[in-house]
Amino acid sequence: MGADKIEQLIGQMTLTEKLGQMSMLAASLVVTGPVGPGDPVTLVREGRVGGILNTWGYDEIREAQRVALEETRLKIPLYFSVDVLHGHRTIYPIPLAEACAFDRDLWLRTAAESADEATRDGIHMTFAPMLDVCRDPRWGRICECAGEDAYVNAEYARAKVTGFQNTNDDPHRRLAGVAKHFVAYGAVTAGRDYAEVDISRRALHEVYLPPFKAAVDAGVMGVMPSFTDVAGIAMTAHRGLLHDLLRVKWGFKGVIISDYNAIGELIAHGVAQDMVEAAVLALKAGIDIDMMSGAYEQGLPVALERGLVTMQEIDTAVRRILHMKGAMGLFENPLRGLQQEMPGPDTIPSHRTSARDAARRSLVLIKNEDNLLPVANDVRRIAIIGPLADAQSEMMGPWCMAGDEHQAIGILQGLRESLRAQEITHVPGSGIDDAADPSEIAKAVAAAQASELVVLCLGENRQHTGEAASRTLPRPFACQMELAKAIFETGKPVLLILATSRPWILPDWMVSAPRAILIALFGGTEAGRAIGDVVAGDYNPSGRLCISWPYRTGQIPVHYGMRGTGRPHDPNNGFSTNFLDAPIGPRWGFGDGLSYSQFELGEAYVSKPTIGADESVDVSIDITNGGARAGEATLFMFTHDPVALATRPLLELKDFRKAELAPGQRATVTFRLHASQLHYPDFNMEPRLDNGRINIFVGASARRADQKCVTIEVQQTA
Secondary structure: OOHHHHHHHHHHOOHHHHHHHOEEEEOOOOOOOOOOOOOHHHHHHOOOOOEEEOOOOHHHHHHHHHHHHHOOOOOOOOEEEEOOOOEOOOEOOOHHHHHHHOOHHHHHHHHHHHHHHHHHOOOOEEOOOEOOOOOOOOOHHHHHOOOOOHHHHHHHHHHHHHHHHOOOOOHHHOOEEEEEEEOOHHHOHHHOOOOOOOOOHHHHHHHHOHHHHHHHHOOOOEEEEOOOEEOOEEHHHOHHHHHHHHHHHOOOOOEEEOOOOOOOOHHHHOOOOOHHHHHHHHHHHOOOEEEOOOHHHHHHHHHHHHOOOOHHHHHHHHHHHHHHHHHOOOOOOOOOOOOOOOOOHHHOHHHHHHHHHHHHHHOEEEEEHHHOOOOOOOOOEEEEEOOOOOOHHHHHOOOOOOOOHHHOOOHHHHHHHHOOOOEEEEEOOOOOOOOOOHHHHHHHHHHHHOOOEEEEEEEOOHHHOOOOOOOOOOOOOHHHHHHHHHHHOOOOOEEEEEEOOOOOOOOHHHHHOOOEEEEOOOOOOOHHHHHHHHHHOOOOOOOOOOOOEOOOHHHOOOOOOOEOOOOOOOOOOOOOOOOOOOOOOOOEOOOOOEOOOOEEEEEEEEOOOEEOOOOEEEEEEEEEEOOOOOEEEEEEEEEEOOOOOOOOEOOEEEEEEEEEEOOOOEEEEEEEEEHHHHOEEOOOOOEEOOOEEEEEEEEOOOOHHHEEEEEEEEOOOO
């Protein structure tokens, strides 16, 4: 719909109809927040709803759209939204898992496939990607982000927005993305969901804003502010960040959608006395759509009468909403993309194949003592033990919405399919979080003693993760700890599979006792088969951690991008930054992970020793596969500015690359580093580039022992 027609339509609308377009209503197919009063169909008929969330499918959406088109005065179509966070019907790995693949093409592909499925179910918009950089595993929603690094989250943002919105050739298969939660929700105090956020301006601009800037640059159609505040200013009312930065400085033209009931919650935040004040604050901050609080419908008419807002401000929001509906193609085809409802993910077999590939690329082999994996052919008797072994529904993770848990493949099924020649015994041994049962543990011990190899599957259920699922101590539950101790005491070789949604704080004995450890962050529909592929050796693991795993809760936050200090860590100096009771670094850090191949790195080298303000330099390194298997290596390029206006992190990620190598093959991996990537915020948060030396580190992880260093000089002309 063109601009003239939009203006003509706005001119015909009553205040009630305008506020209706600015209101989003939740249906009851799934519940993601407090359910409000009122029948959705009646409210649609009265012109009091512009969009509906949490419903999908041929019959439901067709009927709601019919009411909007046939029984309302202006016949403005509805849009339908749902959280397609890591798949719609086919469920892919949770974002924290998929980020461990460090594969932009994979991220884009799974977004495009998710968009294809969601639009076939009548969905027009997804509340994704979630771009909250997080370094605190106590926060349940860490599973929804791409890990601890701002650059990785920014690359993830570009891939997901492009995959949702621009990849499918059929425009009816494109899904509007909504980048959330703007901004710094991942920095909530103590990892406690919905808690306050108090961070520095530098952290805001260096860590938490870049992923959202990447999403805006990629053309994301919507942005959702977080529930939280930033330094005392509730994001739902934060004009400085929503209007001045997002809209004016960044030039964002799309819609800003409140989170569920967030405008009404400005009262609880203590910044609004009633719904009138809450509505005024949100509208003036730049929020176009009120999700479920009813604040705009209740508060804006009164605010207009009092002169607190203008009709022009309301019209501006309505204009953006109608433009969005036009960009979605809803005025031309209100039922765009809708067809008979899909009975399940098996209707698109290629998506399941893709999900299996995504899941196995997301697995991280973190320990493999004496090459326990892949399982040797002469290992005949295997005991598969633990509460997560036969827990197919848990593999789906949170936010699986339309996914059918009965279609999911659990670890037990996946291993039975991959290890057909072996004799497999299965004993759960315990529940996920029940009280320990000595008789069940005894059965598990007996099965272990009769085996040649134990596969111990520990983890959490999906109710332990996601929104409103913070934990002060994210670790195995007591019953699982008792089971694990009993199994380790048998002396049998153990493969420990950790089926979790976030880093766990593991006791030292749980790391030292097993011969191999596979980190299997919830992998979705095909998780079990992916694990079977890796354990059997049908797939060479290539995943690397995108998030650090602490030794102790007291280390949190711990991540690779720490800044230098005047008293840097020195184990021989008691007056240096240190802990008395734990190492200063994580147990497993950013980029850690093993392969069945052995990769060897040569020295790093650059195409030229200096770089100007508008120039770039090539940074190269030779890599050789010294093993007997073909494999895929992940290489990272970090930089460090040793002398700057503000202390810089000891490592800053600038790029990552993949290299597939046959046995004995040697290849050169080259990164392009542009001077703009060396900018950092000055005291006014404006980009600054200094002359002087830059250290470049290229390697397999953020550990210095895995890196090769080369230096360049920045030389700007006067």
